[in-house]
Amino acid sequence: MTFLQMLILAIVQGVSEFLPISSSGHLILVPHIMDFEDQGPMLDIAVHVGSLLAIIVYFFRDVVMLGKGGLSSIGIGRAPAEKRLFWWIIIGTVPAVIAGLFLKTGGYLEGFRSTDLVATNLIIYGLLLGLADHLGKQTKSFEDMSWRDGLIVGVAQALALIPGTSRSGVTMTAARFLGYSRVEAARFSFLLSIPAVAGAGILIIPDLMEAGGDMLREALITGALTFVAAFLTMAFLMQFLRKASMLVFVLYRVALGAALLYLF
Secondary structure, three states, X not given: OOHHHHHHHHHHHHHHHHOOOOHHHHHHHHHHHHOOOOOHHHHHHHHHHXXXXXXXXXXXXXXXXXXHHHHHHOOOOOOHHHHHHHHHHHHHHHHHHHHHHHXXXXXXXXXXXXXXXXXXXXXHHXXXXXXXXXXXXXXXXXXXXXXXXXXXXXXXXXXXOOOOOOHHHHHHHHHHHOOEOHHHHHHHHHHHHHHHHHHHHHHHHHHHHHHOHHHHHHHHHHHHHHHHHHHHHXXXXXXXXXXXXXXXXXXXXXXHHHHHHHHO
8 A cells, every 4th residue: 555545544534533424434435536445444443543542632631531430430539420421431332342343253344345335324324413413402511421321322333333324423413312512412422432443443453463564554654644634623623513513514425425326
């Protein structure tokens, strides 16, 4: 893989991971549009890990808070509020972990790399995002999360394993339907992604080590480039959502999905 391909993949992933437009869908489309060789699911996950590091850095205070909750859960310190939020995040992670293990061990991931599937999901989940953003209230914050909310958004996150859905998009959709504000829905979505993306990254470590050489080098370089693009995009989105709705992302998803169905 050339440096140009790695750079393009990193920018596409870094931008599309946090905007609710489906990073995995865009990663699948890059080889078709740029006439590149398909990078495969292992490198897709590697760039997601770059995005994960951006989340940890940007939401460092929240990550520390959840860390205190985790320590409190094993008897180190007393942080009841943080402990509760930590466990709601864990509960929300379970559906994605189960679904991810099922798809990986069953060898189903390659079967999802279809432009028709990406296009259809871009449109369907884009319209759902618009509906949720229009009808959803702006009353709840991350601190108001309950185990029920965590589980519902977690089930939504599991759907994002299918390309074109958008992990951030579908979790924000669920959170907006539950009454979380746009900014808090994004915050909730990003923090919820930490265990799931970390788990996916751990799962590919044996494969990357076995592949070694070029595959490992490409994963490290692309992941580092993704970190930079992802951090800048996340900072932009959090400011954007304080002032505007998600309509622009809905229109983009529907237009892109329709174009793909027509062209491919």
